[in-house]
Amino acid sequence: MSPQKIVVVGAGMVGHRFVDELVRADRTGRYAVELIGAESYEPYNRILLSEVVAGRADLKALSLPLPDSERVTFRRGCAAVGLDLAERRVLLDDGSASSFDRLVLATGATAFVPPIEGLESGPRHVHVLRTLDDCRNIAARAMNAKHAVVLGGGVLGLEAACGLRRRGVPVTVIDLDEHLMATQLDGPPARMLAGRLRDLGIDVITRSSISEVISAYDEIVAVRLADGRLLAADLMLVSCGVRAEAGLAAAAGLAVERGIVVDADLTTADPQVHAIGDCAQAPAGMTGLLAPGWAQAERLVELLVRGVGADVDLPTASAEPVRLKAAGVDLVTMGVRPSAARDDDRLVTLTDSGGRRHVDLVIREDALVGVTCLGAPEISAALSVAYDRRTPLPLDPLTMLVPEARTEESTSPVRMPGSTTVCRCSSVTKKEIVTAWEQGARSADAVAATTRASTGCGGCRDVVCGLVDWLNASDPGVDPGADPDAGPPSRSTPVTQRNTTVESTT
Amino acid sequence: MTPAGTDTHCPYCALQCAMTLTPSEEGVGVAARSFPTNKGGLCQKGWTSAEVLTLTDRITTPLLRGTSGELEPVSWAQAVAFVADRVRTLQAEHGRDAIGVFGGGGLTNEKAYQLGKFTRTVLRSRHIDYNGRFCMSSAAAAGNRAFGIDRGLPFPLADLSEAEAVLLLGSNVADTMPPLVQHLAGVRERGGLLVVDPRRSATAALAEDGAGIHLQPLPGTDQALLLGLLHLVVAEGLADEEYLAARVTGWDDVRRSVALWWPTRVASITGVPEEVLRRTVQVLAAASPTRGGGGAMVLTGRGAEQHTDGTDTVTAAINLALALGLPGSRASGYGCLTGQGNGQGGREHGQKADQLPGYRSIEDPAARAHVARVWGVEEATIPGKGVPAVQLLDKLGGEVRALFVHGANLLVSAPDATAVRRRVESLDLLVVCDFVPSETALLADVVLPVTQWAEEEGTMTSLEGRILRRRKAIDPPGKARSELEILADLAGLLGSEVHFDTEPALVFDELARASAGGVADYSGLSHARLDAETGPLHWPVPAGSGGTPRLFRDRFGHADGRARMVPVSPGGPADDLRPDAPLYLVTGRVLAQYQSGAQTRRVAALDRSAPGPFVELHPNLAARYGIDDGDDVRVTSARGAAVARARITTAIRPDTVFMPFHWSGAGMANAVTNDATDPVSGMPEFKVCAVEIARAAQPSEILEEVLA
Structure with missing residues (x-):
């Protein structure tokens, strides 16, 4: 029996993981795999781009294992431009087409850039941080930049801001919300975080946005804030979240809402077409983070190789820990935050304004269901383990907040x-x-x-x-x-x- | 006239501390002797070792289980005739492989060699393995894979004194090999002692006060930790690219394989803060010779190795060392701290299921032909490879009907020991050679009393691959005889025409010939040379060679001379946390006891220092479970339970409990441990399993239950 051909569109971290797992699990060679990646680079760890911006990671540290060349045809630098579902073909930008028996869409997401006056002309030194090319451009500009603005105080925006600051660039972060990282944080830790950032030399402006990007000779020179203030800026990073990259699917007539609509088995209305990762909208919601995307990749492999269907929904971003990878700031958030706690949950909060530390624990029925830990790296790793592994908690949760005191002999x-x-x-x-x-x-x-x-x-x-x-x-x-x-x-x-x-x- | 002292080495661990024995009317006097490894030091086990010679329950006559069901004294002739007769009958009924042999890492090289030869040429069974499988097998497999050679330390131990940084994974040397700690003085002064252990062990405490760093990961996450350290080496541009290009294959694959092990992820998996990971890498890299440092070492012990992914974990440690350009460099490299006295030699001369003397593969036709010539047998009569220890124990009562046990107490030391006891009980014949009535001996059909350490001549190969002379100081008591004589007698009774020497020096000469041309080549050695030369002799020592203190200076053991890097990924504990078993159990040793305790539990001073089993747990955990210091605690896994006293200490993670494994009975840690094994090495996962704990209200009831 000749192998079934699976075409995977997207060689990002989820597509890569899917191919890796599939080849490992498919011992009988049931599937022939073709992986299509638009970027010309070898697969890399996108999570670490902000570390490269910060100068904390050599590019070499990002290269992922190459797909097994005996099992996988890897076409990189080759973008899919259309799907022909009737003919079972993916149309490519070089004019060729790849036929498939089964299709996996792992097209990921693209950075969302809000409509801002002055951006449409495409001034230089305004970037998003999504690809290796973005990263190289930002790092190159950071060598000479006098003042950077980061639009968006979410995880990626703050990581990039800290990275730029570590390179010596003065940075201002502008966020539309009440406070930084509004998706993950309540007000008190967010305000402490802003304090920490200011200590590092990063200005934080919340409840504001950029109304205009001002350029001279096609280069950004300043931004105007919503309140009319002008900020000099010769480097701007837009970090306002992402949108699922679902254009191919939509054009081919597949259902697309916030992402490509799939069932719990990651399958579209076409039983031979699947979507995983940031481009997919599963019953439980969008993935948004790496771990749920990987879980989807594993689930789909299980379905394709072992024929095991889904019995429960996979985790989504809201249940996943978020760890800021930012030079100078240690922040972990997991699970329930205090504002979302139930009445009978036990909340423990430690605030140390001088030390820029803030820790919230949410305990429900003797289990740690929520952690916010800012500025306390010596306990955040331990709290991560307790949260992830559900290990027994001490009777007095306060003891988790105090690093072990040595009994002096x-x-x-x-x-x-x-x-x-x-x-x-x-x-x-x-x-x-x-x-x-x-x-x-x-x-x-x-x-x-x-x-x-x-x-x-x-x-x-x-x-x-x-x-x-x-x-x-x-x-x-x-x-x-x-x-x-x-x-x-x-x-x-x-x-x-x-x-x-x-x-x-x- | 005072009799001259006899220079020999300690009977216990692989450090093989040098000592001088002086017999007198009062007994045998022990004096520490200056030597590069122990530098004149001995621990309490060494100082009291002579007491084992005169134990009141020493076995001094052959014992045979009589019609009464009790072990009764018999003559040697009766005992060996009985064994030979039963072996003949069982092999006639069930085939040659029905007889299994379980050896030990405490046997001399001569005994280990002879035992392998006896199994392959007289019993002609493929079923031999040894308790060294429980010790170094993962490190051995990883060492062979990476370097093409497995020698515990590929450099003299004294090189440690010159290093500036030592990353010590899962090894509590301050308790297991105390005199070794002297070699860490320099590293500690330089702030370079990096200890990875879920417990703040005595060794981890040595890294305090600026002497280094203690990394305290969640059990079972050593490999993730190592991958995270290697990620940082790459990210921070610290890899020695020149060395990697010249001396290593596979770097590109390995570099890519760590791209997904970034610091915040590794911190959340291991519980080791990111900052600590970064500092560790900085200290190691700064000490690397290519960056101008004085030397850096990565050393593993059982804590990192005794896992179902132990081989891969050691491979990750080796990859880290190679990436920094350490193996073969000055005062640098990777090493495994061998545990048992002759764990190293024991695996080189034929006790392992797949090996022939000289560290040769039993499946290599050339190796088989060479050894067959030395043994004077047809190559075709040498059986193929057997199975690793845990699988061998699984076959007891099934394919394997009879077992010979030499220098092992597997009823206490094997994982899931209660199940092992049941299988041993189902054997048609159990023959145990020992000098104390160990738990295993007490279950035997035949117990053959043997000589021990100070009563015999022989050689041992220490943790640094140095061949040492064990010398006889006194005559054995009663009717005790050397295994060399017992095996020769049995060979004759079983009608074998293969020649078995009984003089250790002659057996060594034969071993040397058998090893010639092998990886562990001893052919340039003899007892006479070892006695005459004062300089160190580390293998390989081919004829005419002065030995090889340091391996890998110019080339590695593979045909192309390069080291192999292999990408690995963590497998995770086979028995992982779940709601009804939310804690990890880790096992290990205490200073005053050794292995199954068969010897050390019988020494009064050691028994006073470490009188019984205990469960170490964190005060937070103890409070949660309502346990006070000294309470009896029941530790339960999917396999069984153990009950021992609570020892409450902040030196352990609050999600982990620790038990030493030296005791049998209710407090037997190995009733709880998991017998899942590493697919490459066959190493069982002693070092992590999921357990629940409870305060034991009625110790006596639980004892009955456990023993039932």
Whole structure:
């Protein structure tokens, strides 16, 4: 039986993942795969474009594995310009066509650019951040830019703003909403975030927008805000969200609303045509983020290879954690935010205005269902794990907000309890060392010979010396071993005791 | 006249600390001896090792399970005749493969070699494997794949002292090999000790106070962590492209494979903050010789290796080391910290299901022909490859009707040990060679008392691939005999014409010939040379060679001389968290006990230091479950339960509990662990499984339940 031909339109992160998973799962060679990508680059990790803008990631770090050349025909730099569903063909921009038995649309989304006066002429140095080319252009301009404006205070806009700032460019972020990242954040953390950004040298203007882009000689020189203010700007980034790229599907007569309409099995009204990722509108909604798109890719592979249909809706963006990848700002949001909490949810909030920290926890029936964590990287990773893995929470949720306080052991030979293990390697306590001293071991070497203390890793040598010094210095007439916990020191020798931590605390 | 001391090495772990034994009327005196690995240090196990020689329950006579159902003393002639007779009958009924052999990583090279030879030439069964499968197999598989050679450390341990950064994954050396910590002094002074462990172990604590960094990931996420570190190496332009171009294949594929492991993603999977990931990479890279550093090492232990994706996790560690240009560079490279005393030699000379002496493949016709000539048998009579340890144990009572156990206590040390006990009980014949009545020995049909460490001559190969002499200080007690003699006797009784030497030096000479031309070539060595030379002899030591302290200076072990990088991706725990098992169990060791504890539990001083099993858990977790310090805690997995005392400490993640695995009975950690294995190495997933915990109200009831 000759293999069925699957054509995948779109070599972005979801299309790439689908092809990778399909080839891995399809061990019998049931499918022949053709992957069509409009960009001329090898597949890359789009998520990291803002890291490149920030100068924190080499372009090499973005290259994804190439599709298995024995199993996949990869046509890159080749755009699909039409679908001929009747003839089962994808029409390409080089005039050729690819025929398919099954079609997977993974055309993704394009940046939404609102209608703004002065933009229609296409002034230079106004960009969106969606492709590697966008990224290169922004990074190149950042070398000379004197002032950048970022329109849109969402995740990508803020990542780019921080990235530009890290490159030394003064930046202003302009957002239409009440506050930054309105999709993910409530007011209090958003205001704290704005404070943090201002500390970094990023101006934040909310409840505003750009009414006009002013250019000279085809280059942007300033923007006019809705309130009439003028801002000098020689680099502008538009980050106002995305729109599903559904043009091909619509033109071919497939149902398109906010995206290409598919059922829970990622299938359009045409049973041989599927859509996944940002271009698809599944019953649960739009994906919007990478993880739900990947889940769709995996689901479709399962359907095509194992014939298993969907029984539940896949997750959508709203349930997914959002982690800002921004130099200088650590922000994670997951699940329910306080304003969306139920009455019987337990809300825990920590606000530290001076430290620009804000943490909200939403706890429902002993489970962590919502986290907002700004400015506390030392706990945000742990909260992510607790949220993702549903591990048991402490009775007092406050303890999750305080990085572990170390119990300081007494390192003074005077105050160290007699039962303290001084030498772990040979399991020797302070009391045993005192006893050895009483029995005549008056040097660290003599103590080692009798007790074996310090004869393993040697890490407690300083402590043993300190103990012996203390004992030798104490009044020879008094028996210092009588009560090791309350010995009468004539002087106290502080010693380092890196190696003698008692592991158990109650 | 005081008798001269006998220079030998400690009976326990792979560090093989040097010691001098001086027998006297009061017993055998142990003195630490200066040596490059232990630098004159010994831990409590080493200092008390001589007590194992005179245990009151030492087995000193052959035992046979009589009609009463009890083990009863018999003569050697009776014991071996019984074994030979049963073996003949069972093989006649069920075929040659009906007899299995389970070896140990504590046996000398001579014993390990002879055991493999006996299995292949006398029993002619394909079913041999050993408990080293539970130790180094993942690192071995990954090392072979990447370098074409698997030697635990490809450089002398003392090189650690010169390194500026050491990334230590899943190894608690401060407890398992305390004297090794001396070699970390320099690294700690330079702030370069990078310890990856879900617990703030004694070793992780060594990284505090500016000595380095402790990365405390969620169990089972080591590989994601490593991929994240490699991503950062690429993103920050820290890869040694010149080295990669000259010495490595596969870099392009591996570089691409880490594109999806960006820092915020890895932080959320592992629980290790992004900033910590970035600092770790900076410290490692700055210490790399090509960036002007003094040396950087990546070392793995069981914590990273004992997973169903353990081989791939070690591969990720090796990829990181290769990307930074470390293997073969000054005071740098990748290494595995071998666990058992002769874990290294044990896998080189024929105890592994797929290997012949000299680290040769049993499926390689040339290797088979060479070894067949040394053994004086027809090549065709050497069986094909068997199966790894866990699969071998699965076959007990099925395809495998009888089992010989040498130097292993698998009823305590195997994963899902309660199920293993049931299968062992279903055997037609269990023969155990041991010197203490271990849990496994007590279940045997025949127990054969053997010599131990200070009572025998032989060689051991330490964690750095250095061949060391084990020397006899005293005569064995009672009727105890060396396995070398037992195997020779059995070979004769089973009608074999294959020659079996009983003198260790002669067996070594034969081993040397068998290994000639193999990866682990010992052909330039003999007991006499090892005794005469004071310098270090690391394999390969072909005839005329002075040994190879450092591998990979100029070339790797593959035919083209290049190292192979292989892209990997995490498999995740086979037994993962779920609502009725929301916590991870990790297992490990404590300082004063060794392996299944068969020896160390019997030493009074060690028993005082570490008197029994415990469950380590975080105070937050303890409060949630209403558990106080010292309460009995029941830890339950899909396989079984264990009950042990709570030890409450902030040194462990609040989503993880820890149990040491040295004890049997109610507190046996391996009643809970998972026997799912790595598809490449056969390594079981000791280091992570999903559990639920509860305060155990009635310890006695639970004990009954567990043992039922």
